[in-house]
Amino acid sequence: MLMLVSTRGLVLTLSGALILGTVAAVAGSQQQTLDLIITNARLIDGTGAPGRRADIGIASGRIARIGDLAGAQARARIDAGGQVVSPGFIDVHTHADNLAGSPLAPNFVRMGVTTIVAGNCGSSALDVREALDRIAAAGPTVNFATLVGHNTVRSAVMGSSEREPTADELERMKAFIARAMADGAVGFSTGLQYVPGTYAKSAEILELARAAAGGLYATHMRNEGTALQDAVRESIDVARALGMRLQISHLKVDSPSRWGASAAALRLIDDARAQGVDVRADQYAYTAGASSLSIRFPSWALEGGDDRVRERLNDGATWARIKKEMIGLYEERGFKDLSWAAVASYRPDPSLNGLSMKDVALKLEGSTTADAQLEAARKLMIGGGASMVYHFMSEDDIERIMKHPQVAVASDSGVLQPGAGVPHPRGNGNTVRVLGEYVRERKVITLEEAVRKMTSLPARHFGFRDRGEIREGAAADLVVFDPARVRDRATYAAPHAAPEGILHVLVNGQFVVRDGEPTAERPGVVLRAEAKGTAERDVQRRKG
Numbered sequence: 001m002l003m004l005v006s007t008r009g010l011v012l013t014l015s016g017a018l019i020l021g022t023v024a025a026v027a028g029s030q031q032q033t034l035d036l037i038i039t040n041a042r043l044i045d046g047t048g049a050p051g052r053r054a055d056i057g058i059a060s061g062r063i064a065r066i067g068d069l070a071g072a073q074a075r076a077r078i079d080a081g082g083q084v085v086s087p088g089f090i091d092v093h094t095h096a097d098n099l100a101g102s103p104l105a106p107n108f109v110r111m112g113v114t115t116i117v118a119g120n121c122g123s124s125a126l127d128v129r130e131a132l133d134r135i136a137a138a139g140p141t142v143n144f145a146t147l148v149g150h151n152t153v154r155s156a157v158m159g160s161s162e163r164e165p166t167a168d169e170l171e172r173m174k175a176f177i178a179r180a181m182a183d184g185a186v187g188f189s190t191g192l193q194y195v196p197g198t199y200a201k202s203a204e205i206l207e208l209a210r211a212a213a214g215g216l217y218a219t220h221m222r223n224e225g226t227a228l229q230d231a232v233r234e235s236i237d238v239a240r241a242l243g244m245r246l247q248i249s250h251l252k253v254d255s256p257s258r259w260g261a262s263a264a265a266l267r268l269i270d271d272a273r274a275q276g277v278d279v280r281a282d283q284y285a286y287t288a289g290a291s292s293l294s295i296r297f298p299s300w301a302l303e304g305g306d307d308r309v310r311e312r313l314n315d316g317a318t319w320a321r322i323k324k325e326m327i328g329l330y331e332e333r334g335f336k337d338l339s340w341a342a343v344a345s346y347r348p349d350p351s352l353n354g355l356s357m358k359d360v361a362l363k364l365e366g367s368t369t370a371d372a373q374l375e376a377a378r379k380l381m382i383g384g385g386a387s388m389v390y391h392f393m394s395e396d397d398i399e400r401i402m403k404h405p406q407v408a409v410a411s412d413s414g415v416l417q418p419g420a421g422v423p424h425p426r427g428n429g430n431t432v433r434v435l436g437e438y439v440r441e442r443k444v445i446t447l448e449e450a451v452r453k454m455t456s457l458p459a460r461h462f463g464f465r466d467r468g469e470i471r472e473g474a475a476a477d478l479v480v481f482d483p484a485r486v487r488d489r490a491t492y493a494a495p496h497a498a499p500e501g502i503l504h505v506l507v508n509g510q511f512v513v514r515d516g517e518p519t520a521e522r523p524g525v526v527l528r529a530e531a532k533g534t535a536e537r538d539v540q541r542r543k544g
Contacts, residue, residue, distance in 0.1 A: 034059045035509060037074040038480070041085040045470040046455035048448050056085060058476045061509040061523070066472055080480050083503060084447070087455040087468050088114025088477030089431050093218075093249050093282050093410035095120060097146070100134040102415040103522055104141050109512045111411075111431045112479035112502050115143040115459075115467055115527070120249060120412075121220040122151035122191030126176065129183035132526045140524035141512045143477070145462070147189040147218055148180035150208060151197045162199045162303040170207060177211040184528025186462055187216030187245075192231075194292075198222070198299045206238050215529060216462060218247040225255030225392075226332055232265050236272045236279055245461060248281035250412050253397045254289060254390070256334030262397040266404050273406070280461050282410035283401050285433045287393040288492065290344060290412070290424035293377060293386045298325045306384070313378050323374050333392070337370035338377060342492070345421035346386040354422035354493070389424050389492065399444050402434075408458040409434050409450070418496050425495040429488025432499040436487030447483055464527060476509035 034057040043054040043066070057065035057072055065072065089112045097118040099105060108116060118124065124146055125131030135144050153176045157169050165173065177188060188209050191197045209217050217239055221231035232248065239246035248269070253261050272279050294302055301312050301322050312318045330338065338357040346352045352360055357373045364379055365372040380386045401407055413427030426433075431454055438444040445453075459468025466475045479502065486501025505513035510523035 032059060032064065032073070034064055034069075034072060034074040035076065037069050037072060037077045038085055038478070039069070039077060039079050040082055041080040041480075042082055043470060044084055044086045044448055044451045046087040046451055046459075046468050048452040048456075050448060051084065056470065056478070058506075058509045061476055063470060063472055063474050063476050066470065078504070083480055083482050085470070085478055085480050086112075086451045087459075087470050087474075088112065088479055088505065088507065089409075089454040090115045090117075090458045090462075090464065090468055091410050091431075092117040092247065092408060092458045092462055093120050093412050094118050095123070095412070095414040096144075097123070097125060097131070098415060099140050099142075099144055100131070100138040102417070103135070103138040103524075104518065104520060105415050106141075106418075106518050107413070107416040107428045109141055109505050109507075109518055110498050110502060111429065112481060112505055112513075113142060113411075113431060114477040114479070114505065114507045114512075114524075115145070115464065117145045117147065117186065117462065119147035119149050119185065120189050120191075120218060122149040122189050122194060122197045124149035124152050124180075124185075124189065126152050126156055127183075128180040128185045132184050132528060136526045139522035141518075141522050142507060142524045143467070143527055144524060145186045145464070145527040145529075146184075147187045147216075148177055148185040148212070150188065150190040150200070150205070151194055153177060153208070154196045154200065158196065160196045160303055160305055162196070162300060164201060165204060170204070173208055174211040177208055181212050181215055181529065184526070185212075185215065186527070186529045187218055187247075188212035189218040189220075189249075191220040192222035193220060193224075193295055195294070195299060195302045199303070202234055202237070206241055209238050209242055209244060213242060213244070216245040216247055217242075218249055220249045224250075224252050225258050225261075228253060228258060228261050229264050229268060232268045236268065236277055239279060240272070240275070240277050244278075246277065246279040247461065248279065250289070250410065251281040251283050251401055251407060252289065252393055254333075254392045256392065256394070257332065258334075259394040259397060262400045266401065269404070269406060278461075280406045280408065280457070281401075281404075282408040282458070283398070284410060284412050284426045284430050285398065285402070285438060286424070286426055286430075287395060287398060288389050288391040288424065289393070290387065290389050290426075293341075293380055293388050296326060296330070296338070296341070296377065297381065298322060298329070310382055313382055319378065323371075323378075326374060326377075327370075335392075338373040340391045342389045342391070342422075343380075344387040344389050344423050346380060346383070348383045350421075352380075352386075387421070387423070389422075399438070399442070402438060402444055405449075406457075407453065408461070409454045410458070416496070422492075423495050425488065425490035425492055428490035428496060429499055432481075432486050432501065433488040435481070435483065436501070440483065440486075463529065476506055478504075478506040480504040
């Protein structure tokens with residue numbers, strides 16, 4: 001009580017000093033020479049608030065002033081021409097772990113993406129510090145953060161063994177995760193449909209996630225179709241038990257027999273949030289997904305590495321068992337054969353790239369029957385496996401998920417090399433497809449809501465405090481786009497086509513796209529989680 005009385009006058013004195021200081025700061029900012037002013041902008045700030053007219057002043061990589069800047073001094077000006085200026089898009093589900101080798105990331109910046117998160121689906125660098133340092137030294141075009149992956153850690157300790165870890169192995173895995181978190185990982189990810197993560201029981205996931213306390217738990221769930229609700233419950237149970245933030249990766253319904261189940265999955269998310277669990281999700285705006293061919297095979301058949309897999313596939317009796325289980329699995333999901341799958345990349349024979357499994361079977365087996373398609377899949381696996389595109393979702397589920405306020409937009413793409421393979425078109429079109437197809441054409445969500453889903457929603461959940469909003473003091477990650485013209489041009493047949501309508505993109509105040517073309521500037525920084533909560537720390541940029 002004495003402290004309260006004695007400090008009241010001090011507070012008043014400080015308040016007066018703060019007012020004077022604020023006045024001086026404002027006066028100083030009015031005289032500041034800005035690096036760049038974007039004039040005549042339709043400002044959509046990322047919060048979901050209605051757009052408004054404003055100018056934006058940038059200095060030292062940050063947003064310095066917002067308002068009428070007609071009289072302000074600046075080294076450069078650019079007229080937005082009444083087009084939208086929004087925060088740079090944040091893609092929290094990517095597989096761009098190889099950014100150090102491809103630092104320009106042209107497919108991302110052309111889509112207006114200024115920050116990416118890698119290490120998803122349980123796959124990441126094992127040594128996070130070394131990986132982040134390498135990316136920082138490479139000087140990326142975009143900002144970069146990573147999760148630490150369960151599959152990577154489990155493989156390092158247990159290989160691809162289908163069993164529970166020993167106490168010692170569990171402690172070693174926890175040590176890897178704790179080290180990665182200390183080195184800057186923003187959280188822990190699982191890929192529970194992939195080897196070896198698919199062999200882990202819930203208790204293992206819970207214990208390992210505990211080692212990432214203070215970070216976020218992102219999961220490619222155990223099932224995204226026939227047992228979708230059970231998988232959502234398992235994910236929520238981990239987050240609830242540990243008080244962790246939860247990100248459900250690329251929420252979808254990937255089985256025609258279960259189309260419509262997105263409503264039940266979203267109710268589970270709403271119920272968990274009402275109970276205090278901080279759970280959100282992300283999605284991409286397509287009815288096809290992309291993954292490995294191996295995911296279509298029974299998990300037991302993939303244990304032990306490539307040589308063991310080939311042994312099983314070359315053994316007549318074992319292959320007959322595998323094939324029978326595969327038929328059962330895809331029939332349960334509502335399919336009659338594998339014609340819903342197409343090859344994105346098969347290194348031993350690129351002529352198969354872009355072909356459906358029906359066409360692959362015709363080429364390799366001389367037949368298009370369901371059995372011939374399975375035999376073709378066997379040959380591809382013996383040859384080392386393939387990357388695939390899977391057509392297995394419905395537009396109704398896509399739209400229902402997109403309307404949910406806690407679902408962000410994320411591509412599930414890596415850095416794409418122009419002309420390499422026939423990858424999923426989401427890597428060149430995801431964000432602009434939302435803006436063009438689902439906002440402008442179908443009116444599924446508003447423009448302001450779409451921008452929020454790509455900016456402040458993921459930024460807040462992942463703890464990127466200085467990104468995701470247009471406000472004074474925030475990092476100057478910005479996108480200028482034409483809402484009447486923005487659209488995706490990438491298709492399943494021609495997935496490398498660049499989008500239209502993205503006019504300018506700035507990362508930390510520097511143009512990485514100008515007049516629709518990448519500039520090759522590399523102003524991106526590594527975003528590391530600090531020991532006390534998730535926060536961003538800009539590391540030294542590449543010199544020279």
